[in-house]
Amino acid sequence: MARATEFVKDDHFYEFNQPEEKQMKRSIISIISILTFCGIGLIASSAMANDDPPGIDGPLANATVSFGQWETDPPVDRLLANPPGGGPGNNHELLPNVVTIKAGGAVNFIISGLHNPQVYDDQNHVVNTALPLPGAAGGIINDAINRVYRGVDPNGQPAVRDRVEVVQFSKPGTYLVICGVRNHFVNDNMHGFVRVLP
Numbered sequence: 001m002a003r004a005t006e007f008v009k010d011d012h013f014y015e016f017n018q019p020e021e022k023q024m025k026r027s028i029i030s031i032i033s034i035l036t037f038c039g040i041g042l043i044a045s046s047a048m049a050n051d052d053p054p055g056i057d058g059p060l061a062n063a064t065v066s067f068g069q070w071e072t073d074p075p076v077d078r079l080l081a082n083p084p085g086g087g088p089g090n091n092h093e094l095l096p097n098v099v100t101i102k103a104g105g106a107v108n109f110i111i112s113g114l115h116n117p118q119v120y121d122d123q124n125h126v127v128n129t130a131l132p133l134p135g136a137a138g139g140i141i142n143d144a145i146n147r148v149y150r151g152v153d154p155n156g157q158p159a160v161r162d163r164v165e166v167v168q169f170s171k172p173g174t175y176l177v178i179c180g181v182r183n184h185f186v187n188d189n190m191h192g193f194v195r196v197l198p
């Protein structure tokens, strides 16, 4: 501690004894350093301001849909008795069943249960449910006409029943979204719509 104080004292003493010219040089160097530092700061802040992030912004940039829901009445205990895929304990709806976003935005499908989101770019598309792919609860609907997105197969091993699929919609229009699990769509009418504004 004592040594440090002495050093500071010595340094000050040294400075006071410098010729005027040397002190001036020191001052100029200090000013240049400060200006350089400020300049770098300005360049950095202007770069940040001009760097427009990609993608759209605002409340219509995305929407969230609960795609199938685990039930609570009667109670479900997935820890001790996880219901089999396609079995009881799961509600087959899209909540909400109509969402609105802007073109370029996305819908976050939060999937719970044995479900398969499929998106058609024609809201009036008549889905062909014949010849489904193999799988539980009637298999997976296999209609490629007007289909712009089909999610992962929930019949995989291990079954992927709890997941999120984020789907982007770049063109305006009203899209039909169905659950591709055949019995959910045919028997439970599990579908909804995504309205995409220009």
Ligand SMILES: [Cu+2]
Residues within 6 Å of the ligand: 068, 092, 114, 115, 116, 179, 180, 181, 184, 185, 190
């Ligand atoms: Cu389903």
